[in-house]
Structure formats: structure tokens, C-alpha cells
Amino acid sequence: MNHTANTPNILEVNHLSKRLGTFALDDVSFALPQGFIMGFIGENGAGKTTTIKLMLNMLAKDKGEIKIFGQEHLQYEREIKERIGVVMDSPYYVDAWTMLDIEHAVSSFYSKWDHSRYMNLLEHFSLEPKKQLKALSRGMKMKLMVAVALTHDPDLLILDEPTSGLDAVARNELMEILRIFMTDERKGVLFSTHITSDLEKVADYITLIHKGRILETQTKDELLEKYLVVKGGLNLLTTEQRQMLIGYREHSVGFDGLIDCASLRHLPTSIVTEPSNFDEIMIRFNMGGEIDE
Amino acid sequence: MIRNLFIFIKLDFITLKQNWKLYLVTPFLAFAVSCFFKDELAAIYFCLYMTMYTSTQLFSISEKNKLDTLYLTLSLSRQDVVIGRYLFILCTQIIASIALTILASILQTAGITAFGDNTFITQLIYGLFIISIFSAIQIPLYFKRGVNKSKLIIIILYMLPVVLFLLSSSQGLAIINRIIDSITNNSTLLIVPIIGEFILLGISCAVSCRLYRSKNI
Ligand SMILES: Nc1ncnc2c1ncn2[C@@H]1O[C@H](COP(=O)(O)OP(=O)(O)OP(=O)(O)O)[C@@H](O)[C@H]1O
Ligand SMILES: [Mg+2]
Numbered sequence: 131m132n133h134t135a136n137t138p139n140i141l142e143v144n145h146l147s148k149r150l151g152t153f154a155l156d157d158v159s160f161a162l163p164q165g166f167i168m169g170f171i172g173e174n175g176a177g178k179t180t181t182i183k184l185m186l187n188m189l190a191k192d193k194g195e196i197k198i199f200g201q202e203h204l205q206y207e208r209e210i211k212e213r214i215g216v217v218m219d220s221p222y223y224v225d226a227w228t229m230l231d232i233e234h235a236v237s238s239f240y241s242k243w244d245h246s247r248y249m250n251l252l253e254h255f256s257l258e259p260k261k262q263l264k265a266l267s268r269g270m271k272m273k274l275m276v277a278v279a280l281t282h283d284p285d286l287l288i289l290d291e292p293t294s295g296l297d298a299v300a301r302n303e304l305m306e307i308l309r310i311f312m313t314d315e316r317k318g319v320l321f322s323t324h325i326t327s328d329l330e331k332v333a334d335y336i337t338l339i340h341k342g343r344i345l346e347t348q349t350k351d352e353l354l355e356k357y358l359v360v361k362g363g364l365n366l367l368t369t370e371q372r373q374m375l376i377g378y379r380e381h382s383v384g385f386d387g388l389i390d391c392a393s394l395r396h397l398p399t400s401i402v403t404e405p406s407n408f409d410e411i412m413i414r415f416n417m418g419g420e421i422d423e
Numbered sequence: 424m425i426r427n428l429f430i431f432i433k434l435d436f437i438t439l440k441q442n443w444k445l446y447l448v449t450p451f452l453a454f455a456v457s458c459f460f461k462d463e464l465a466a467i468y469f470c471l472y473m474t475m476y477t478s479t480q481l482f483s484i485s486e487k488n489k490l491d492t493l494y495l496t497l498s499l500s501r502q503d504v505v506i507g508r509y510l511f512i513l514c515t516q517i518i519a520s521i522a523l524t525i526l527a528s529i530l531q532t533a534g535i536t537a538f539g540d541n542t543f544i545t546q547l548i549y550g551l552f553i554i555s556i557f558s559a560i561q562i563p564l565y566f567k568r569g570v571n572k573s574k575l576i577i578i579i580l581y582m583l584p585v586v587l588f589l590l591s592s593s594q595g596l597a598i599i600n601r602i603i604d605s606i607t608n609n610s611t612l613l614i615v616p617i618i619g620e621f622i623l624l625g626i627s628c629a630v631s632c633r634l635y636r637s638k639n640i
Contacts, residue, residue: 150639188495188640208427212498222492224484226441235437238430239497 137163138200140286140318141185146194148184153342155180158194160337160347165315167308169329169350170322171408172339173416178322179219181339182290186216198286212240215279219291221271225264229257232278240282251277255300268295276304280311287311287319293328301325305332326408336408340415357411359404360397361386371397377414388414427499431507432514438484439477449473450522454530463527463543467550470523474515475554475561479577481511482565491640505566505635509628512558516551523547545613552616557581559627567634 141162148155155177162168170178183189185196187204196203198210223232229252237243252259255273257266266274272295279287287308293301305328308319312332323329329336329350337347346353360375363384372378374396375387388406389397439446449470457466485491494504527543560580564573 183640186495187501188492190637190639207500208424208498208503211496214496216496218492218496220489222489222496224438224441224488224490227437231437231440235434236493236497238433239427239499 137165139197140164140199141168141320142195142197142200143181143185144195144197146181146184146196147192148180148189149192150180150189153177153180155184155342158339158342158344160344162318162320162335164318165312166334167312167319167321167332168335168337169326169333169408170320170337170339171324171326171329171412173412174324176339177342178339179290180342182218182288182320182322185288186211186214212282213285215282215284215287217272217275217279217287217289217292219294221263221275223263225262227263228261229259229263229274232263232274236278237281243282247283248277248281251280254303269297269300272296273300276307280307285317287317287321289319289321291322291324293323293325301328304328308332326412329408338411338415345415346411353408353411354406356391357388357406357414358391358394359386359406359410360389360394361402361404362398362400366398366401377417379417424503427503428507428510431494431499431503432511435481435508435511438490439481441484442477442480446477450526453523453526457526457530463523463530464546466526466530467523467546470519471516471550471554474512474519475557477515478512478558478562479565479570481508483570486569486571491638495640501635502632505628505631508566509562509624509631512562513624516554520547520551548613548616552620555620555623559623562627563631563634566631567638 139161143161144159146155146158153175158177158181160168170181172178180189184191185198185203187207199213201210203210223235227235233243233245233248237245237248249259252274255270255277257270257274257277263271263274272292276289276292279289293304296304308321309332311317312319321329321333333350335348336350336353338345338353346356348356357376361384364380367375367385372385372387374393375385375389378387379385388411389403394403453466453469456469457463459465491504495501499507524543524547557580561573561577564576
């Protein structure tokens, strides 16, 4: 995987800010180059859905800039949206609609809507086209939204927790669909999720958001290399060294925590290190500097 | 852009699909009402009331099913959504007018009512004008606050003419009646309510655009 300068960004967010009651999205910036999948992770209420809604003009931004396909997202709203496939965390179709009604309602908005592709996707997900939306389970509704989002052959997929409510089989299927989708290098996917094991399979980039701020945005491998889990005996670290750890925690026989590799050299050489994973990174950042007995 | 407005109007019709039985019986009900009162006017107001009910239903269904989110995933700007919705309302008024014209001619040939053609058209145009006053007020409210939160205001709005009617003295009523008669009898003045309707809905549409632009969805 070789990202960088010469591939254009399919999605670019610069210094985005938005206040919503007591919550504030603060100076959010990240960029997704064409041809890659970005995982967007963070705890409940971190601001993932808010960021996505700002991209889609469901909320008005206070400050900052959003560019999709290199264009300002409001100036070219209609053109941009015709090339985007969206899945939000809850359905937004009329309950009484059948899957065919949904097609009648939205297909004309897309010049590239492909009826046979829609039917194939429904069949692939074992959804009966004549069934009403209200007769579907939560997982089936998510599958339906994924099918609608893919039918017009979008260039960018914006998925807000598309795997919530999906069983392991369906999640695996979705990952497979994304992999096939990404065989075309001009495409891109932004994918917010709690289920980080999905990302380990398909994501190229990870953006980690915490309390409305971006903590990390880089390639999956760089992120996993950057943070290590460290462990050791109780009296191994000085107070100063402890403060370098993210999510420092003491238990009966010792401590553990997360460390930025750059600070590793300040720690004793006898310390035990282990590779981290996304869950670990997310959890540790959420714990902050608190000491937990 | 114009194309997408038409597709949006189609989307509104599909949204109301679940009410098709109601729309099917409406003409028959209107027929029954006008036979009962031996008067086309009853049918006119019944059908025009139905168009108002339709727009309220549309907002209500779209609110319940979070269709605002759907609209903003489609290639529509917020302004398109508002303008499209007003065009849909005009469509329902046109459909109601056509249905009423057919109904009126049936009633007349059957000898049930004895209005002249002229009176029917006049009544219809004034009817459209009156409901456009109501629409012009209620639609921006729906865009800003939604149907649920606007209920109280809408009820007050609908009761207001009735209350005014009850409160006004009989002398005052006679004057109002005379004014209405002189206006409605002069067919050249018909252009006034027609233009009036477009002005009202135009202003209302501009207000709705402003209100909807800043709505959090
Ligand atoms: N309309 C609103 N008014 C006030 N606060 C809001 C509004 N919408 C969201 N918030 C707040 O913004 C914060 C971020 O919400 P958001 O939905 O973006 O989180 P999220 O990262 O998507 O979380 P989850 O993983 O639970 O979906 C939350 O604290 C929420 O309470
Ligand atoms: Mg969310």
C-alpha cells in the first residue's frame, strides 16, 4: 500500500468545527486519498455521526472546509451527491414502502442506477423485493440500505456503522463487497464503526476521534506500529514515566498501559511490550490518564 | 436541477402511496356531500380541505420516517426540497380542481345542482385562494418545527376564522357579505385571487427556504 502525494484526495476535511449544545467538534481535519478505505473509529458520542452529517449538509458547519472529489461540498452539492452512496446508522425510508417502492422513489435521482444490480444485491442479501420495510429485522434493514447505496455505482461510500445489527456472516459479506468495490482505484470508502475487527480486514487508513477531536489519522499499519501495549511490575516506573502512558492501569501484580513508540526510549529496558490493536487504542484513549484500581 | 424537482415531486407521491384508499374514496365522498347539500360549494370545500390534509400527511409521514435524511443523501439541495414541496402542493390543487370540475359537470347534467358555470369557477378560484392563505402559514411551520410541534398553532389558525365569524356583529357580517358578493360577481376581478395565491405561496416558499436552510437533521 503506497499512499501519498500523487493520488488526489477523494475526501478532505479541514479544520472543521461545529458546536451542538454541550458537545463540540473541534478543528477536525483528515483526508482520504482515492483508492482507499478509511475506518473512522471513536467511542459513543465521539462525533462520528456528527462529522458525517456535516459532510452531507444535514448539519451546517460553524467553521472549516469539506471537499469531496476535490470540490467544495455545498457549492457542488447535487453533482457530488449523485456520486455518493450513503448508509446511516438508522433507516430513512417510509415504513410502508416495499423494496420496489424504494427503487421507484430514489432510482431516478441517479443516472447510473442499475435495476438488475439492485435485484442481484437484494437476492444476495436474501431480501424479498415485495416485502415492506416494516417487516424487516434491523439487520435486514441495514443490508437493504447497503444495497441501495451500492446500486448506482457510487465513487465514494460514506457508511455510518453499516455493520451494526449485522451478524458475523453478513459482516463478512459486506467486507467482501467492499473489497470488490475497491478493485476500482478511483473509489473510496469512509466507514465508521465500533466493530474494529472489521477494519483490521479491510481498512487502509484509520482516523481516531475522541470527544470531538481527531487523535490520529494515518495508515492502519503506521497506527498499529505507533502504539504498543506495555506491562511490568508495580514499582518499575517513576511517576513521570507513568504519565507518559495512555490509559495507565494498576492491578494486583503490576501495571499496563499504552505507549507512543516515540516515548519508549524513556522507559526502562526491562519493560514488556506487546503489539496493540484498534480496540486497545480506543479503550486506552478513553481511559485517559486515570488510574484504575 | 429542474429535472430533480420533478423527481422529488414523484417521490412525494410515492411517500403518500399508503393513503391510496382514502384518495380513491374522496371523489365519491365529495359527490355524496354535494348531493346531500344540493350544492357544489360543499364539494369544493371538501376537496380543498383534502388537499390541505394531504400536505399535512406528507409532512407527518416524512417526519415519522426521517425522510429529511433521505432527501439530503439524494442529489438535492435543501432549496430543491422546499421548492419541490411547494410544487407538489400546487399539483394537488390542480388535481383537486380538475376532479371538482368533472364532478360539477356530472352534478349539473344529472340536475342535482343548478349553478351556472361561471359561479362554479368563481367559487373554485376563491376556494383555492382561501386554502392558499392557510397553506402559506402552515407549510413554513412544518418545515421549521415539524407537524407534531405545530399542532397547537395549526388548531388555533383553523379556529380563528370561526371565532371571528362568531364575534363579528350581524351588521359587520352584512357588510362583509356585500363586499364578497360584489367581488365574486365581477369575473374580471378573478385575476386578483389567482395572482394573490401565487404571491402568497411565493412568499411562503421563500420563508420556508430560509427556515429549512438552518435546520439540523
Ligand atoms: N442535535 C443535537 N443537539 C445537541 N447535541 C447533539 C445533537 N446531535 C448530537 N449531539 C451530541 O453530539 C455528540 C456526538 O454525537 P455523535 O452522534 O456524533 O456521536 P457518534 O460518534 O456517532 O456516537 P455513536 O458511536 O454512539 O454513534 C453526542 O454527545 C451527542 O449527544
Ligand atoms: Mg453515530
